[in-house]
Amino acid sequence: xxxxxxxxxxxxxxxxxxxxxxxxxxxxxxxxxxxxxxxxxxxxxxxxxxxxxxxxxxxxxxxxxxxxxxxxxxxxxxxxxxxxxxxxxxxxxxxxxxxxxxxxxxxxxxxxxxxxxxxxx
Numbered sequence: 001x002x003x004x005x006x007x008x009x010x011x012x013x014x015x016x017x018x019x020x021x022x023x024x025x026x027x028x029x030x031x032x033x034x035x036x037x038x039x040x041x042x043x044x045x046x047x048x049x050x051x052x053x054x055x056x057x058x059x060x061x062x063x064x065x066x067x068x069x070x071x072x073x074x075x076x077x078x079x080x081x082x083x084x085x086x087x088x089x090x091x092x093x094x095x096x097x098x099x100x101x102x103x104x105x106x107x108x109x110x111x112x113x114x115x116x117x118x119x120x121x
Contacts, residue, residue, distance in 0.1 A: 024051050029108035030101040033094045036087045053083040056090070059106050060113070074110065075119035089116060 023044070026032050032055060038048035063074065081089075093112045094100060100108045 024048075026055065026105045028102050029094055029105045032105040032109065033091050033101070037091045049084075049087075052087050055105070056083060056086055056109065059109055063110070072119055074113040074117050076117050086116075 024035060024047075026035070032052070035048050036052035036056075038045050038052075042048065060074070060076070064072075090109060090112050093116070094108060100111060
């Protein structure tokens, strides 16, 4: 009987920890800034940080894979800054430029990256 109760409780326990899918929907730069600036005291800080870092790394890696080196306008230095540093710098940069908050998140991310990591040609 006890194992039957535990099996019945598993779906309920899993749903308690499920994130609201709208909490991580990126419609514009403001949404990405909001997620990337989730305070460490928030219960979903680890999830938000991982999501933010995934967006940043995914966008850059796609750019690097799809853009010939000679055509790049963003060039990350070696050694590369940490994802946390880039996320924090992006948030600060975007908050200082509210005119971009309704623009596309990735477009705004690359505006920042072009200023922070310009290619030296």
